Amino acid sequence: MSDNSQTTKVASKAARLGLSLDGWAVALALVLTLLVWLGWIKQVPW
Amino acid sequence: MASSLAIPASEYQGNIFKRTLQLLPGLLLLFAVGWTGKFLEQLIGHYGKAHHLTLPNIEYVLWAILIGLVISNTIGIPAAFRPGLATYEFWLKAGIVLLGSRFVLGDVLKLGGVSLMLVAIEITVSLLFMTALGKAFGLSPKLTDLLAIGSSICGVSAIIAAQGAIDADEEESSYAIAAILSLGAVALFTFPLIGHALGMSDTSYGIWAGLGVDNTAEATAAGALFSDTAGKVAVLAKTARNAMIGFVVLGYALHWARKQHHPEIANKAAFLWQKFPKFVLGFLLISGLATVRVFNPVQLSSLANLSRWAFLLTFAGVGLRTNISELRKQGVRPFLVGAVGELIIAGLTLVLVLGSSRFIR
Numbered sequence: 001m002s003d004n005s006q007t008t009k010v011a012s013k014a015a016r017l018g019l020s021l022d023g024w025a026v027a028l029a030l031v032l033t034l035l036v037w038l039g040w041i042k043q044v045p046w
Numbered sequence: 047m048a049s050s051l052a053i054p055a056s057e058y059q060g061n062i063f064k065r066t067l068q069l070l071p072g073l074l075l076l077f078a079v080g081w082t083g084k085f086l087e088q089l090i091g092h093y094g095k096a097h098h099l100t101l102p103n104i105e106y107v108l109w110a111i112l113i114g115l116v117i118s119n120t121i122g123i124p125a126a127f128r129p130g131l132a133t134y135e136f137w138l139k140a141g142i143v144l145l146g147s148r149f150v151l152g153d154v155l156k157l158g159g160v161s162l163m164l165v166a167i168e169i170t171v172s173l174l175f176m177t178a179l180g181k182a183f184g185l186s187p188k189l190t191d192l193l194a195i196g197s198s199i200c201g202v203s204a205i206i207a208a209q210g211a212i213d214a215d216e217e218e219s220s221y222a223i224a225a226i227l228s229l230g231a232v233a234l235f236t237f238p239l240i241g242h243a244l245g246m247s248d249t250s251y252g253i254w255a256g257l258g259v260d261n262t263a264e265a266t267a268a269g270a271l272f273s274d275t276a277g278k279v280a281v282l283a284k285t286a287r288n289a290m291i292g293f294v295v296l297g298y299a300l301h302w303a304r305k306q307h308h309p310e311i312a313n314k315a316a317f318l319w320q321k322f323p324k325f326v327l328g329f330l331l332i333s334g335l336a337t338v339r340v341f342n343p344v345q346l347s348s349l350a351n352l353s354r355w356a357f358l359l360t361f362a363g364v365g366l367r368t369n370i371s372e373l374r375k376q377g378v379r380p381f382l383v384g385a386v387g388e389l390i391i392a393g394l395t396l397v398l399v400l401g402s403s404r405f406i407r
Binding site: 044 | 137139143144147323324327328332335340341344345347348351352354355
């Protein structure tokens with residue numbers, strides 16, 4: 001299952017930067033939320 | 047184990063740029079596949095309207111998964127694309143946090159409360175049933191436990207978390223992951239069909255998908271394939287299930303530590319925190335902020351759309367990482383145990399959801 005080992009590798013690399021994969025995902029989402037709230041990201045189309 | 051993997055911080059930081067570049071091809075492929083799915087959905091919709099035809103509305107979710115499946119199982123995925131593709135779980139978790147903006151905390155508590163009750167029943171029955179089934183099929187005790195954990199809580203993440211905790215080997219966790227992923231792929235296409243055939247409401251179906259499909263990415267996709275609202279509810283139910291991961295893995299870790307005479311886990315609270323999926327907290331935080339009206343309607347729409355873009359990459363990843371021939375190589379017995387177990391769990395959760403449907407409308 002090479003794809004699973006890739007996912008595990010990404011997770012362990014993320015952890016080495018001080019946060020788990022979960023932590024980085026939460027951090028990104030919160031930064032994006034802050035940018036939207038501050039008005040730096042005006043409108044995201046879909 | 048951890049020390050053998052450790053890399054000095056300076057060496058790692060020096061490689062950050064290189065490592066980010068390594069992610070690019072896979073990220074671009076995820077985006078290209080996801081965007082093509084979205085484009086095809088719109089194209090068919092416009093074509094139908096322009097020519098006054100009633101064409102089936104095939105959602106971008108299904109297109110993205112199908113295109114990914116075709117690429118992965120025909121031309122294959124070159125090695126250069128794999129690191130970027132493996133980020134699909136990262137986008138899934140970021141998308142779930144952002145999805146919090148589409149829930150008022152009251153709904154989270156109501157639906158989450160019902161889901162948590164159903165989750166408790168589902169986890170107990172799944173663990174007992176999968177353990178008995180593993181024994182009946184003569185699987186090793188650790189593989190049996192990994193399958194039980196994977197099918198009762200949250201698929202691949204739970205198996206990876208449990209692998210270290212119960213000291214299972216790579217091969218056993220590979221078998222368990224393969225079984226869970228194969229069955230997730232089957233559930234992706236069968237759950238929406240059953241939901242429509244039974245005339246389930248968006249909420250009931252969403253809870254069923256969140257409880258019955260093991261891996262978070264597949265549960266999210268199975269929900270979104272039914273409807274947008276069902277996708278939202280599926281994520282909420284699945285998140286309630288994911289929140290249990292620490293407790294179940296801790297239970298198994300203690301059981302195996304005693305069985306193998308290893309020293310017990312000294313700090314159980316720290317262990318629980320380490321295994322707890324942090325995106326659940328992020329989801330609740332954003333939902334709380336939306337509830338107290340921190341965001342205006344335009345901002346809420348932007349956050350919801352950011353969540354959709356993150357899920358778009360996830361759905362593309364679900365298709366691209368599913369390689370049928372690789373899954374087939376993992377052997378029949380773990381798959382059979384998983385299949386029988388999943389069938390029973392899907393049936394049980396369906397009965398639970400239909401039984402409690404008057405509380406969750």
